[in-house]
Amino acid sequence: MYPRRAGSSSDVTTLEPELVPTKAENVIEVEDLHVTFAGRGGGTARAVDGVNLAIPKGEIVALVGESGCGKTTLARTILGLEKPASGVVKFHGKPLEYRNRALKKYRKNVQLVLQDPTGSLNPRHSVYEAVAEGPRTHRMDDEAGRVSRAMAQAGLRPPERFFLRYPHELSGGQRQRVVIAGALALAPEVIVADEPVSSLDASVRGEILALLLKLREELGLTLLVVTHDLGLAWNIADRIVVMYLGRVVEQGPTEEVLSNPQHPYTKALLSVVPEMHAVEQIVLLGEPPDPTKIPSGCRFHPRCPSAFEPCKNISPTILSSVIAVGSEALPHEAACHLVNPPPAESR
C-alpha cells in the first residue's frame, strides 16, 4: 500500500507492500472539521469547511493547494494553534483538549517546522539555545544529550561545532536543519512542515527533503507536509490531499493522484507545473475566491472548465477518511460530480 525502500526500521515496512494492514493505527484523525475566522470587512471566513483526514503512523501526507484553500489553517488546527468551530481533532484516538496543561503535553508529540527558517529562529539565541528550548520548556532530563542527538539526526555534524553559532552565521539550509533539530529534540511522533523548502535555494532542497525521508525511516516519524509544490509531493509524499476553498477535493496515493487526476482542479494544477510540457496547460481564470463568499453548490464551479448543470446547486459529498472494510488500498477519491454523479432525483 505504501511502498517504502527496503531496510527501513519502521516495523510496518518489512512487509511486502500489498500486505500492509489497513488498520495501521491512526496517529492523527480529523473528523468533520470546521474552522472559521472573522473575515475582513465583516462576514465569516470558512477557512476549513468540513474536512475528514486520517494519518497513520509513519506516513508522509502532502496537503496541497493554493493560498486561501485552508491547508495552513488545517495544519494549525491539528497543531492545536487554532480551535475548531466544530468537529474534532484526535491524537491516537483521543480528542484534543484545549486546556493549557493538556496542550503542553500534546506539544511534546506533535511539532512544527515553519516555512521561513530565518524568521523561525530568535536571532539573539545561539543554535544550542534554540534547539534546547523545547527540552527546557518541558523540563526534560539530559538536555545536552538530547540537543546533541537531535542536531546529529538533523544532519548538523559534529553538533558541538554548531552550538555557539548564531542563525545569521548559518546558511539557509543549515538554519532549516536547526529548526528541524529543535522539533526533534522533543522526540515527537508527528512533525507538521509548512512549506519546508520553499524559501531555500533549489540546490539545497534535495538535502532537506532527503532528511525528512530519513527521519521517517529511522525514527518512524509521521509527517504532514503543507505545500503548494506538487513536485515536492511527488518526491516524498505517500499520500496527497488536494484542498480547495476549505474542502478536500481529491485524495489518494501520490502516484495515482498525480498520474491520473480525477478532479478538474487537480488536473489544472498539474497542467501548469512547468515540467509537464506534455500536457496542455489549463490555466484557470481569475483567482481563488474569498473564503467569506463561498459559491453555492460545488465551490469550484465558477472556475471549473468542466462544470455542468448539477454543479451550481449540489455540493459534492465530503470525502471521508475511513477506509472501507475489506479494501486493501487507500482509495483515490475526488469530490466531483463528474466522477461521482449525484443521484438522479436530486438534480
Place this chain on the structure above:
Amino acid sequence: MTTAQPEIRIPSPRAIAWQRRRVGTGRFLVAFSQYRTGLFGVGILVFFVAVALLAPVIFPHYLLDPNANLQNPAYASPTFDSYYWWLGTDDLGRSVMAELAWGTRPSLIVGLVASLIAMFLGTLVGIASGHFRGLFGASMERLTDWFLVLPFIPLVIVLQAVLGQTSIWITVLVLGITSWPGTARLVRAQTLSVEGRPYIERAKVLGNSDWKQMNRHVLPNVMPLVIANTTLTVAIVILSMTTLAFLGLLDPSTISWGGMLDDADATGAALQGAWWFLIPPGLCVIGVVLAFTLIGRTLEIVLNPRLGSE
C-alpha cells in the same frame, strides 16, 4: 550518527548565555563608539556623575549652610581666589559653585530613579497590552491612552502640590508615575512587531506558556529600545523636575538647580546683575539634558537597524 565520544564537551547553558552577552555587548560597544555625538554625551554624563559623587569631597557641606556663610557678602561677583568662589555667592552668601555641584545629585537621582519606575511600569503595561488580545490587552491599551492624553506638566504640578513637599522621593514618585505612557506605547508597538515573527509561534508550538514566551523572546528583543527610550525619558524628567523646583514645589531643603533658578528669580538676581547665579544652573540643566538626549538618540540609531533587520 555521531562518533561516540567519551564525554561531550558542551559549555554549560550559563556559559553559553554569558558568551552570548559578551559577544553582543562587544558588538554594541563597537557600534556605539562610531558615533561621536554619543561619545560626547557619555563624556558629559561621566563628568556630571563624577561631580555628583565627589561633591562632598570637593565642596564641604558648610558651604551650603546659610548660617555658616552669614559674613559673606550677598551676590559677590566671581573671584579667582579659591575655586569655591569662581562663581561668586548667591543671595545668602553661599558658594554658587558648591550649590551647582551639590545640585547635581537630586537631578541625577530623580532623573534616574523616576525613569526606572517609568520604564518598569511602561514595559509591564506595554508588553501586556501587546501580548494579550481580548479584554485585558484592550484595557491596558486604553489605560495607556488615557494617561498619554492627560497634560503632563499640569498633572505633575497638581500631584506634587497635593502630595506635598516633604521629600524628594515624592517628586520621584510623581514623575515616575506620569512618565510611563510614552514607554508603554513604544513597548506595545515593539511587542506587536516581535510577536508577528515566526519564532514566537515556534516558541508557542514548543510548549512555552504566555509568560515564558514574553520572558524569553519578547522581552530581550524589546529591552534595547526601552533602554534607549528611558534615556530620553531621563532628560524629560530632569527638565520637569527643574520646572517643579522653579515653581517652588520642591522640597526647599534640597539644593537643586531648579531651586537655584527659583531663588535667583525670587530675590531679583537679574536686577542685581548677578549673572553668575542666574545662568550657570540653567546651563547645567541644559548640559545634563543634552548628555542624555545625545546618548539616547545614539542608542536608538545603534539598536534600531539591527532590530529592523531581524
Place this chain on the structure above:
Amino acid sequence: MAVLEMRDVHLTYHTSEGPVPAVRGVDLSVAEGEVVGVAGESGCGKSTLISTVLRLYPNNATVEGEVLVEGENVFDMKWNRMRAVRWGEAAVVFQGALHSLNPIQRIGKQLAEPILIHEKGATEAKAMKKVRELLEQVNLPARHANAYPHQLSGGQKQRVMIALALSCDPKVLLCDEPTTALDVMVQAQILDLLKGIARDRRMGMVIISHDLSVLATNCDRIAIMYAGRVVEQGNARELFDRPAHPYTQALMGAFPTIGDGQSRYAPSGLAGDPPFPGDLPEGCSFHPRCPRAIDKCKTVDVVLEPIGPRRAAACIRVEQEAAAT
C-alpha cells in the same frame, strides 16, 4: 538587432570587509522579441547583473565592461540621457514588487507618474487614457485605476507592476523573480502575459528566476549563473532536455518530473550551499559541490566555452566530452 547587449560585465561591491565580486565577467545579449531567462540561486549575481542595465547599483560598487541598450553604452551616458533611458527604453519589474506600490496612492495615479515624467506635453487626461490602455493590456479591468493597492490581490498587484514597467513603451523589460510568492495558477497567468507582451510589442525581455522550470517553458534562451558567472547557456528547450553542466543538472534534479518513477522518494540536490561571493574557492567556483569534479577543477578557473551550436558551458569535464565526440 540586439536591444540589450552585455559584454564582459564585472561588478564588485567594496564593503568594509573587503571587495565582493558579485558579477565576474558576464556576456548576454537579447534580441528584439526574444525572451532570455537567467537562472541561479542566492549569491549568483543575477539581480546585481540586472541592476547594471539602469545603473541602479549602490555607490560602493565599481563596474567594468559594457552594457549596450539599443546600441548605446549606459556607462558612458550622461545623467540626462540615463534618466531618459530609465523607463523610456528599459524598465524593470522588481523582485518583491508587491511591496513596491505606494499604499496611500491610487493605482491610476502611480501608473500615470512615469508617463507624465517622460512624455513631453503629456496632460493628465492623456496620461489617464494611456493608463486605462495599459491596464487592459495586462488583463485588468480599467476601473482598477481607482483602487488602492491593498484592495488588489497578489496577482493583480504584479500585473500593475508590469503595467508600470510598460508605461513608457520600453524596448527592454527586465523582470526580477516576477512570479515568486505567487500561487502556481497565478504564476502561469503572469508568465503567459509576459510572453504575450514580448511577442506583441517586439520587446527584448529578461526573466530572472531561481526556478528553472518556470523559465523552461517561457523563454527562448536560458543562461545559468553561479557565483557571478554564466556557467551554461543555450536554447531553452535543449538546455532543459539535455543539461550539460553539472550545476544545471543538479538544478533540474531539484524539481522532479511528476510521473517519473525515478524521483519517487529520491529527492536530489547538492551538498553544501551556494558560495558567498566574497569567499569563492580557487579554481572552478563550483568544484566543492560538484559530483563530477576532478583534480584539475580545483586549480583551473573555467570560462564559458562553446560546446555545440549556440550552446556554451563553463566546465572542464563538459568540454572534454564535447571534444571527444
